Amino acid sequence: MSSLLEFLFSPLRALGRYSILMARAAASLDEIRTYWSNLFDQMVRIGIDSIPIVSLAGAFSGAVLTVQTSYQLESPFIPRSIIGSIVVPSMMLELSVVVMGFILAGRVGARIAAELGTMRVSEQIDALEVMGLNSVGFLVLPRVLAGVLMFPVLYVASCAIGIGGGVAVGHFGGFITAGEFMDGARQFFKPFDPFFGLIKAVTFGFIVTSIACYKGYYTTSGAEGVGDSTTEAAVLSCVFILVADLILAVTLL
Amino acid sequence: MQYSNELKVGAALILSVIIFFVGFRFFQDLPLFQGSYMLNATFEEASGLGEGNPVEMKGVSVGTVESVRLDQNDQVVRVQMRINENIRVPEGSTVRVTGFSGVTGVRLVIKPGPADNPPVTAGATLSPPPQGTVLERLSDQAPALASKADSVLNSTNTTMQALSDQLSNPDSDVRTTLQAFRRTMEDVESITEAEKETIRQFLSNLEAVSGDLREFTGTRGDSLSLAVDRLNRSLTRLDRSLASFERSTATLDTLTTKLNEGEGTMGRLINDPSLYNRADSVAARTNRLLLDFQENPSRYLEDMTLVKVF
Numbered sequence: 001m002s003s004l005l006e007f008l009f010s011p012l013r014a015l016g017r018y019s020i021l022m023a024r025a026a027a028s029l030d031e032i033r034t035y036w037s038n039l040f041d042q043m044v045r046i047g048i049d050s051i052p053i054v055s056l057a058g059a060f061s062g063a064v065l066t067v068q069t070s071y072q073l074e075s076p077f078i079p080r081s082i083i084g085s086i087v088v089p090s091m092m093l094e095l096s097v098v099v100m101g102f103i104l105a106g107r108v109g110a111r112i113a114a115e116l117g118t119m120r121v122s123e124q125i126d127a128l129e130v131m132g133l134n135s136v137g138f139l140v141l142p143r144v145l146a147g148v149l150m151f152p153v154l155y156v157a158s159c160a161i162g163i164g165g166g167v168a169v170g171h172f173g174g175f176i177t178a179g180e181f182m183d184g185a186r187q188f189f190k191p192f193d194p195f196f197g198l199i200k201a202v203t204f205g206f207i208v209t210s211i212a213c214y215k216g217y218y219t220t221s222g223a224e225g226v227g228d229s230t231t232e233a234a235v236l237s238c239v240f241i242l243v244a245d246l247i248l249a250v251t252l253l
Numbered sequence: 254m255q256y257s258n259e260l261k262v263g264a265a266l267i268l269s270v271i272i273f274f275v276g277f278r279f280f281q282d283l284p285l286f287q288g289s290y291m292l293n294a295t296f297e298e299a300s301g302l303g304e305g306n307p308v309e310m311k312g313v314s315v316g317t318v319e320s321v322r323l324d325q326n327d328q329v330v331r332v333q334m335r336i337n338e339n340i341r342v343p344e345g346s347t348v349r350v351t352g353f354s355g356v357t358g359v360r361l362v363i364k365p366g367p368a369d370n371p372p373v374t375a376g377a378t379l380s381p382p383p384q385g386t387v388l389e390r391l392s393d394q395a396p397a398l399a400s401k402a403d404s405v406l407n408s409t410n411t412t413m414q415a416l417s418d419q420l421s422n423p424d425s426d427v428r429t430t431l432q433a434f435r436r437t438m439e440d441v442e443s444i445t446e447a448e449k450e451t452i453r454q455f456l457s458n459l460e461a462v463s464g465d466l467r468e469f470t471g472t473r474g475d476s477l478s479l480a481v482d483r484l485n486r487s488l489t490r491l492d493r494s495l496a497s498f499e500r501s502t503a504t505l506d507t508l509t510t511k512l513n514e515g516e517g518t519m520g521r522l523i524n525d526p527s528l529y530n531r532a533d534s535v536a537a538r539t540n541r542l543l544l545d546f547q548e549n550p551s552r553y554l555e556d557m558t559l560v561k562v563f
Binding site: 037040041043047048051088149150152153156157159163182185188189190191194198 | 314
């Protein structure tokens with residue numbers, strides 16, 4: 001019975017610990033100046049270093065979407081410019097940001113969880129606390145903040161390169177000229193679309209980094225625990241990205 | 254060269270902001286480094302118009318739709334559009350929503366007013382083109398209609414003036430024609446006067462004839478009706494006979510055709526000479542046989558036994 005209750009309460013307990021950790025991180029915001037260099041270091045490692053992989057994913061997403069849309073819309077009654085009208089909003093609203101979120105859940109989330117998990121099991125976090133440093137302010141806050149700040153930058157890169165990849169493949173692959181593509185994109189462009197993408201990017205940035213920090217910060221059981229934390233961080237980030245994606249789409253669109 | 258983290262992050266942020274801004278303006282179909290101004294419009298029906306749809310003037314894209322809002326107080330749709338700075342929209346311009354959302358996309362189309370008019374100021378409201386009731390259209394067309402009516406009246410006036418001139422001129426064709434007509438009428442009148450007695454007699458005779466005819470039809474009505482009935486029956490019979498005759502003629506015609514074409518026995522008899530030739534040959538042979546019989550009866554009677562008892 002008690003084990004059943006334990007099983008039922010464990011998600012609530014996890015949510016509570018996660019919320020407290022984030023509250024402590026938010027409370028440490030006034031200390032961020034102390035860890036300024038740490039923040040920039042994380043911004044580079046989470047943001048700048050991820051630009052190549054995110055751009056690559058974006059470019060291929062846009063290219064594939066263009067080719068598949070042109071394949072699906074092969075009808076004399078549908079103008080070819082519609083391909084642009086479908087690819088660009090799809091990239092802005094969904095594809096670039098979600099693909100980016102998944103990739104970064106693996107790249108950034110796993111790295112953060114492994115890093116913090118190793119520090120936890122090797123008692124470095126305890127040592128920081130003993131030295132009087134705010135470990136949450138020093139370790140968690142810069143990472144979460146870096147994720148929230150840099151994911152939009154990565155979204156812009158992914159989106160721009162994805163649309164560029166779509167135009168390039170459409171044009172040079174003979175599916176649609178660049179002019180037609182852009183005409184279609186402009187035809188149905190809604191100014192809210194890129195802002196919605198930015199909102200998603202910020203949300204996903206927070207989800208990936210905060211879940212990874214939570215999993216890493218509360219790692220137990222040595223090296224095996226670090227492995228578990230890393231896996232759980234990546235998997236949970238992906239799951240919550242999907243959940244948040246749906247909630248945002250339902251509430252904001 | 255080693256770049257600091259701050260520099261890298263700052264450059265990435267600035268670059269992404271620039272890309273975002275440029276891309277946004279690009280997809281909004283607005284010039285990148287050019288200003289714009291807002292115009293408003295009010296519609297009864299938005300027809301699927303949405304933010305970001307293009308605004309066109311004479312088929313050229315001149316801006317985008319900024320916002321589409323339903324005003325529930327007045328039950329109208331209020332549209333805000335962003336127009337490129339270098340585009341001047343003359344006063345008196347109208348704006349309407351066109352296009353199908355599924356295929357070509359919905360768009361706003363500005364129909365510019367007279368080019369001489371001063372341009373509208375930023376924030377001005379353009380009205381949709383006149384539409385709706387006949388009276389509204391009529392009131393919009395009133396100045397044009399008035400000018401047309403004026404020109405028609407002027408033409409009528411000129412025509413009437415010309416007619417008046419023609420009539421007042423003693424040598425005009427119209428006057429001569431009218432005089433000739435009057436003379437003709439006078440002649441007719443004098444003739445009628447002169448032959449009045451003759452006409453009266455003719456009319457009385459005509460009256461007498463018609464009276465006799467009426468009397469005849471009255472008194473001999475039954476006989477006449479009987480005669481007509483009989484005539485009718487006779488005609489019906491004649492009609493039947495004619496129909497029968499027609500059928501007979503048709504049959505005869507068919508028969509003749511068959512005879513001519515050599516169909517049937519008679520046809521062959523008529524058209525095939527071989528029967529005649531054979532008959533002729535038979536007659537000649539018979540003739541020869543009879544001659545031979547006469548000349549040499551013994552040849553034939555030799556084997557004949559007139560009476561054979563045993």
